[in-house]
Amino acid sequence: MTTINAVNSSSIRHAEFVRMVVGQTGSTTTYTFCNAAAPVTVSGITFTNLGALLGVGDVQRDIKATSDDMTISLTGINPTWVSVILGTYIKGSTVEVWRGFLDSNNQIITTPTTQFFKRYQGIINNVSISENFDTQARTRVATCSVSCSSMRRILENRMSGIKTNQQSWQFFYGSDKSMDRVATIANTYFDFGKPPQTQTQSTDTTTITTDAPEIDTNRP
Numbered sequence: 001m002t003t004i005n006a007v008n009s010s011s012i013r014h015a016e017f018v019r020m021v022v023g024q025t026g027s028t029t030t031y032t033f034c035n036a037a038a039p040v041t042v043s044g045i046t047f048t049n050l051g052a053l054l055g056v057g058d059v060q061r062d063i064k065a066t067s068d069d070m071t072i073s074l075t076g077i078n079p080t081w082v083s084v085i086l087g088t089y090i091k092g093s094t095v096e097v098w099r100g101f102l103d104s105n106n107q108i109i110t111t112p113t114t115q116f117f118k119r120y121q122g123i124i125n126n127v128s129i130s131e132n133f134d135t136q137a138r139t140r141v142a143t144c145s146v147s148c149s150s151m152r153r154i155l156e157n158r159m160s161g162i163k164t165n166q167q168s169w170q171f172f173y174g175s176d177k178s179m180d181r182v183a184t185i186a187n188t189y190f191d192f193g194k195p196p197q198t199q200t201q202s203t204d205t206t207t208i209t210t211d212a213p214e215i216d217t218n219r220p
Contacts, residue, residue, distance in 0.1 A: 006101030006115040013102040015040065016056045017047050017116075018072060020124075020146075022084065022093045031084070033074075038106045042098075042116055050074065056097060069153070070097070070120055073145040085127050085144050093124045095148045122148040 006012060015036040022029050034040055034047040035054040041047070055073040072095065084090065100108045101115035109115040126147040133140050162168055169179040 003113075004101070004115065004117065005112060006109055013106075015100055015102060016054065017042070017098040017100055018054070018056065019045075019096045020093055022088050022090050024089050029088070034100075036102065036106055040100065040102070040107060042100065042108050042114075069150065070095075070122060070148045071145055072097075072148065073143055075141065075143045082129060082142055082144060085129060085146075090127055090146070091124055094121070095124060095146070096121050120148070120150075122150045125149045
């Protein structure tokens with residue numbers, strides 16, 4: 001059971017912290033940011049302060065595990081973030097969200113224990129970008145939103161098993177030739193129980209007859 005000592009204080013300050021690992025395996029970039037008023041460093045990781053420009057959706061709370069999604073939005077960001085979404089393999093990237101409780105110096109409370117708790121972990125499955133033009137300031141404001149799916153939903157949508165064809169089989173077992181002739185025999189019909197006569201589908205030639213009643217010839 002997690003004990004959050006910070007909620008017992010008369011003055012509660014908290015912030016949401018997000019870490020995204022963007023890119024493909026072997027070439028990833030980690031982005032960390034929070035909605036605090038100043039940068040916050042936790043365990044050697046500095047989270048850039050975005051303040052109210054960072055929006056984090058609600059986290060569904062249930063006793064048992066559920067397949068809930070979350071939306072993270074970044075508003076009024078510089079063009080760099082737009083290029084990150086448009087120019088990188090952001091879909092499929094991992095996302096982690098924490099809630100941290102802050103002291104009077106806007107840093108994470110560390111006594112008696114570090115008040116920094118993970119709330120969500122998932123994978124980005126959709127991205128959207130919207131743009132509004134401020135006629136007064138004559139500027140454009142971009143909002144980048146990423147939709148994240150929980151690990152449970154990813155497992156629910158995962159295709160399990162393996163197809164019995166050459167390509168799928170050798171993807172897992174490159175040297176196994178067991179399925180090499182599947183394409184050849186897929187449309188070939190067999191007359192089981194006797195030597196093959198023709199390449200036609202065997203049919204059931206069994207006929208059902210009803211026997212006539214036996215006549216007793218000894219009766220007058």
